[in-house]
Amino acid sequence: MxxxxxxxxxxxxxxxxxxxxxxxxxxxxxxxxxxxxxxxxxxxxxxxxxxxxxxxxxxxxxxxxxxxxxxxxxxxxxxxVQPPCPYAGPGLCGGCDFQHVDVAAQRRLKATVVAEQLQRLAHLERDVVVEPVPGDTHGLRWRTRTEFAVDPAGRAGMRRHRSHALLPIDDCLIASERVVGTAVLQADWAGEKAVDVVAPSDGDAVVVRIPSDEAVAPVVTENVAAQSLSREFDVSARGFWQVHPGAAATFVDAVIAGLDPQPGERCLDLYAGVGVFASALAQAVGERGQVIAVESDSIAVAQARLNVASTPWVRYVQGRVDHVFGVESTGRVSGTRKGGRRRPGPRRPSSDIPPTADLVVLDPPRTGAGKAVVGAVVALGPRALAYVACDPAALARDTAYLLERGYALTSLRAFDAFPMTHHVECVAVFTRTGPDLP
Structure with a gap:
């Protein structure tokens, strides 16, 4: 122009x-x-x-x-549309990207991004529809876990976009009523770095001061009421749990429907957290089956072992997924004798990882599983795997690796688990198209 x-x-x-x-x-x-x-x-x-x-x-x-x-x-x-939140706008809160967008249009924008990433990084054309998560009709009051920053004067609020500067607020419209009902935004938090508010499925909301030792953070109870799984889970208030109240059940049902686990099958649950997918898989494969869950966080593993105690055919392995598979880490470590930094050498696979698996669930962090982990998973010869992704670019990159190794993307569902933000959750199911491994 x-x-x-x-x-x-x-x-x-x-x-x-x-x-x-x-x-x-x-x-x-x-x-x-x-x-x-x-x-x-x-x-x-x-x-x-x-x-x-x-x-x-x-x-x-x-x-x-x-x-x-x-x-x-x-x-x-x-x-x-007119943003419902007075703190959403240029120079203000960095938490919400789409307050100025109609909710249905937000989902269309997110679908466009997922499709574009798949086309650009995996060379895969795919029509994408972003589905609402059950229980959400207006895009507000859904967030059950919210961390508020604290300024030197002790006021709680949100960070401005791409800034450490704090924006004091009186309310957060995407936080649940139970979160803001703790009056955390009106309290004096002098001396604290941040405060985390958790409104679990059961019990009162809890406030955790940060920094804090996760080992002494309170344990809360969360419910999953899915078609494929209905039960409670204990999780640290500082541990990982989906922040949308309908998300855990939605993702579990999408994974189980996509994989269709059968009695007696062997499954791997990678980046397993406190055992939600592992529990659903265990219920589906029964005591003649086997579920091996891998999780690096020691507190999550300790809680998970209690959560899955009633299904002894679930075995938890503590460790990073790449380390457990014996693939070379892409990171760097310190501690060489000369004080320099070096890449770690190849590791031996853990004896807890079986030579084959029927099904695999991957729920990696935002950075994705990566080429080495995808290669190790494919070497097990699973008939199908489900990939739960919170970042469409990471999903697209790992999709390309799976396509190269003889797997096809047979199902893709995208969910608006983070309304008013640009974030979107995807559950992708891949099935093997090449010959079975011996």
Whole structure:
């Protein structure tokens, strides 16, 4: 588009510059992509097809791309709404990306991102629909675990986008009523770094001061009421649990329906947490079957062993998944004699990992499982595996590795487990297309 009189030239665009741009497609991370005289801008608080005035928030002359906020909407998308939260907007809370977007349109944007990542990184064309998580109709009051930052004056609030600066708030509209009902936002937290509020399925909400020792954090009870599993789980208030109250049951049912485990089968549950998928698999395969669960966190493993005590055909292995499989870590470790840093050498696989498996569940962190772990899993020859992903780019990268190794993506479901944010959860099921391993 033509440059407005008095606006900076492309070479002069730096933090604080304002220009008018036409918003392009949605990008992974909650931005839209825009261009100004060939310069790429990642713009928050805009929608595809809009014309907006943006203020550059990060970047300097010569940078490959700039970050910007839409500070004025000149031509609005029909999907734009008034943000329900007064703290959502340019320069304000960094927690929500899509408060200015109709909820149904948010899901369409997320579907576009998942499809684009699969096409770009796995060269796979896929129609994607993002489903609401049961119990959510308006996108607000769903978050049952919320960490609030604390400023030097002892006020709790949220961090501003890409900043350590704190924004004091009176309410968080995506936090559940039970979270904000603790009055944590009105209390004086002088001397604390942050406070974590957990509203579990059973019992009162708890507040944990941070930093804290997870070993002494309270244990809370969470319920999973799924078609394939109905039971309680104990989990540390500082441990991992899905923050949307309907998410755990939704993901369990998607995994079990996709894998269709049969009595007597052997299953692996990798990045297993406190045993939700392991318990559902154990129930499906029965006592003639076997479930090996791998989890690195010692507190989660201790709780999981209690959670699965009634199904002794579940065995928990404590350790990092890559270490347990004996594949080389992509990280670096310190401690060489000369004080330098080196890559660890190859490890021996744990004797707890069987030579073959019928089914595998992978629920890795945001970075994904990675090429080495995918290769080790494929070597077991599972007939099918379910991949639970909180990052579409990581899912797409690992999908490419699986396609190269003779697996096909036979099912993909995406869920809006984090309304008002750009995050989306996917459950992908892969089945073996090549010959069986001996």
């Amino acid at each position: 033509s440059q407005e009189p008095g606006t900076p030239s492309t070479a002069e665009l730096v933090a604080g510059s304002e220009v008018v741009v036409d918003a392009g497609p949605i990008a992974h991370g909650g931005f839209v992509v825009a261009r100004h005289e060939g310069r790429v801008l990642f713009v928050r608080h805009a929608l595809p097809g809009e014309q907006v005035r943006v203020r550059v928030t990060e970047g300097a002359a010569g940078d490959r791309f700039l970050r910007a906020d839409a500070v004025e909407v000149l031509a609005a998308s029909p999907d734009r």
